[in-house]
Amino acid sequence: MGGGRSGEGRGGRARIGDLRAAAGSGPREPPSCRAMATAFSSDGETALRRQLGPAAAPRGDLDSFYEMGRAAAFVREGGFCKIALQFPDELLADAVAVATQMEAATGAEVYVLGDTTYGSCCVDEVAAEHAGAEAVLHYGPACLSPCRKLPVLHIFGKQPMDVRCCAEAFRELYPDRESRVVVLSDVVYAHAMGELEQQLSPDYPNIVFSRVVCGDPPGPALPGDVRQFGRQFPVEAPGGLQDCAMFYVGAEGLALTSFMLTWNCCPFSSFDPATNCGRRETFNVNRALMRRLYLVERARDAQVVGILVGTLGVAGYLTVLQHLRELLRWAGKRSYTLAVGKPNPAKLANFLEVDIFVLVACAQNSLLDSSEFYRPVVTPYELELACNPGREWTGNYLTDFRDLLPGACAHVELPAAVHVEEAVPDISLITGEMRALHCRDPPAPQLPPSTALACRDQTQALAQISPAASFLESRSWRGLEQQLGQTPVAKAVQGRRGIAIAYEDEGRKQP
Structure with a gap:
């Protein structure tokens, strides 16, 4: 099952029978006894053990928490013969029990996705397709981004919540009963919002509860309706959303950060059901926006941009990739499209020729903190602010890349191409140097002859095509010499066996 972690590679999967065998039927050891897990079976295994946290105990209320009846009805009504169950790390302890019940209740062939290709909040259609699944049951927190291919049922898990305590915290934060x-x-607390509404609505006539919508909501939006982040709610305030306050039920995390940046004109308060504490959010939105606008200026200075594919399941990701390529071509910048799984500093440091990266991911995962990265990572909206002169900063921040596509609410067409002599130069706020504004597609480079890759006298022609070749040309060290035809041919011999700290042909050291 891929180790049960949200791994870097392709999604792992396991049949339910294999999971039962792996789980074993004997008594469970205390977490302290199972804290160390071996990765190898050789004599050097003790030096390569990795520390693991204590395993979570399975739940006893599976039917209620995982809505087993609704999930089984979804599978039977759809006529699915093979399904995939996707769990986040914190719920993997229940995977065997849930999959066993689903297989018994539906007769379908059940696979558990033990690894996720990208974020666990997104439906991993890639791993599901590897197993040939016809549908996906996604458990736990979700970004609610619409999927491209497979039918999906979201089961958030009914996390416990003290509704009475939440209502009291709300009344303390908003003593004015006329507050909007x-x-x-x-999403894991959506099941309790109905009861909370019953307690607060009689005292607060202007309170509005958002509704969770999985995928794209049907039909056009009504006047005054807001549809974002898988939520839908009406706004009846005279001044629109900016006259409303926001009250968030949930722990601090990416979802709250996205809400606060997007609706940065609204004051936020929150209630954490895990601690039963309510507070006014003091997140400095202006400071965060200043940081993001600084990254926009870095994107304006960049000449080579790496487009990071951060999702393969969200609808429209191929369209936005093409949109970004055209935008960069129009702005006179060179681009690479990179699929590296979950980005981290070590992976992206391999692309030194890239000046800045743009991450195409769901709304929750697109705001990547790149302070530890060798090069900054921006969102598609920030790249548009940098490269599209027709898009101006209005104070509204966009995290959903689908809003930028043609036909969407925030799409802005590229201006018509103009001649070079009409281009307006500007000054970089970072370097202080003047840069020219590219207002038309750069001419397509002419491909060199096929011998350009082998002939040293045509290296410059190759460098004009590839930013990587140009960067390599400027480096003092370019790798090992090939020395073709100079190295004598040697007969292959058997090498050492084992691991580096204990090869089989080495004598054991006496303690």
Whole structure:
């Protein structure tokens, strides 16, 4: 099952029979006894053990928490013969029990996705297709981004919540009963919003509760309706959303950060059901926006941009990739499209020729903190602010890349191409140097003859095509010499066996 972690590579999967065998039927050891797990079976295994946290105990209320009846009805009504169950790390302890019940209730062939290709909040259609699944049951927190291919049922898991305590915290934060407040919640607490509404609505006539919508909501939006982040709610305030306050039920995390940046004109408060504490959010939105706008200026200075594919399941990701390529071509910048799984500093440091990266991911995962990265990572919206002169900063921040596509609410066409002599130069706010504004597609480079890769006298022609070749040309060290035809041919011999700290042909050291 891929180790049960959200891994870097392709999604792992396991049949339910294999999972039962792996789980074993004997008594469970205490977490302290199972804290160390071996990765190898050789004599050097003790030096390569990795520390693991204590395993979570399975739940006893599976039917209620995982809505087993609704999930089984979804599978039977769809006529699915093979399904995939996707769990986040914190719920993997229940995977065997849930999959066993689903297989018994539906007769379908059940696979558990033990690894996720990207973020666990997104439906991993890639791993599901590897197993040949016809549908996916996604458990736990979700970004609610619409999928491209497979039918999906979201089961958030009914996390416990003290509704009475939440209502008291709300009354303390909003003593004015005429306050206009929009109540948002993490999806794992959506089941309790109905009861919370019953307690607060009689005292607060202007309170509005958002509704969770999985995928694209049907039909056109009504006037005054807001549809974002898988939530839908009406706004009846005279000044629109900016006259409303936001009350978020859930823990601090990426979802709350996205809400606060997107609706940065609204004051936020929150209630964490895990601690039963309510507070006014003091997240400095202006400071965060200043940081993001600084990255926009870095994108304006960049000449080579790496487009990071951060999702393969969200609808429209191929369209936005093409949109970004055209945008960069129009701005006179060179681009690479990179699929590296979950980005981290070590992976992206391999592309030194890239000046900046743009991450195409779901709304929750697109705001990547790149302070530890060798090069900054921006969002598609920030790249548009940098490269599209027709898009101006209005104070509204966009995290959903689908809003930028043609036909969307925030799409802005590229201006018509103009001649070079009409281009307006500007000054970089970072380097202080003057840069020219590219207002038309750069001419397509002419491909060199096929011998350009082998002939040293045509290296410059190759460098004009590839930013990587140009960067390599400027480096003092370019790798090992090939020395073709100079190295004598030697007969292959058997090498050492084992691991580096204990090869089989080495004598054991006496303690």
